[in-house]
Amino acid sequence: KQEVTQIPAALSVPEGENLVLNCSFTDSAIYNLQWFRQDPGKGLTSLLLIQSSQREQTSGRLNASLDKSSGRSTLYIAASQPGDSATYLCAAAGGSYIPTFGRGTSLIVHP
Amino acid sequence: KAGVTQTPRYLIKTRGQQVTLSCSPISGHRSVSWYQQTPGQGLQFLFEYFSETQRNKGNFPGRFSGRQFSNSRSEMNVSTLELGDSALYLCASSTLTSDLSTDTQYFGPGTRLTVL
Numbered sequence: 328k329q330e331v332t333q334i335p336a337a338l339s340v341p342e343g344e345n346l347v348l349n350c351s352f353t354d355s356a357i358y359n360l361q362w363f364r365q366d367p368g369k370g371l372t373s374l375l376l377i378q379s380s381q382r383e384q385t386s387g388r389l390n391a392s393l394d395k396s397s398g399r400s401t402l403y404i405a406a407s408q409p410g411d412s413a414t415y416l417c418a419a420a421g422g423s424y425i426p427t428f429g430r431g432t433s434l435i436v437h438p
Numbered sequence: 439k440a441g442v443t444q445t446p447r448y449l450i451k452t453r454g455q456q457v458t459l460s461c462s463p464i465s466g467h468r469s470v471s472w473y474q475q476t477p478g479q480g481l482q483f484l485f486e487y488f489s490e491t492q493r494n495k496g497n498f499p500g501r502f503s504g505r506q507f508s509n510s511r512s513e514m515n516v517s518t519l520e521l522g523d524s525a526l527y528l529c530a531s532s533t534l535t536s537d538l539s540t541d542t543q544y545f546g547p548g549t550r551l552t553v554l
Contacts, residue, residue, distance in 0.1 A: 361542065370442075370528055370545040378540060416481065418543075425471065425494050426543060428481040 350417035463531030
């Protein structure tokens, strides 16, 4: 059974910092790994999807990497802004087609 | 293209009642999944429907059920509501093409259910 862990659970940083969010998964037989953002009380917004054959994906100030052999993915946020404050979740999708989600990292970027 | 829509957005019920939530996927998406999100348990998978068939089911009691219609719209029903059913219920749709590695889930805004 796939298990996904996200560290840290919460993070508070000053505006402008570069930061890294971590995601680890126990079963490396995945189709893809997806990073989502969730604002309080809202649905999830897809940020980046990394296919199992890829090592990284980039979108603007976001860069996500995937290392299947070690069961790890990282989300790098450059030059953080207050608008980046949200909960970030990763999800690993494997053989059952159903993604397994981590508990998320709650990020606060203060001015 | 319109996103995933869920109705109603907010719902208040009392214990013992039943509730039906609705989800309309993105046009062309045939797979619809339902999740329950609570502060204590995080995001938990309920079930997934594809072409009107339930293909996967999470570890929830039989009080939780769902269905999908021929136009891919989906409903989930919770009978005999309990206080612990209070949660944000999220629906997600995806295309599920032959290349699963590209399959992306798109989420709706959720239905906030409060059971009193």
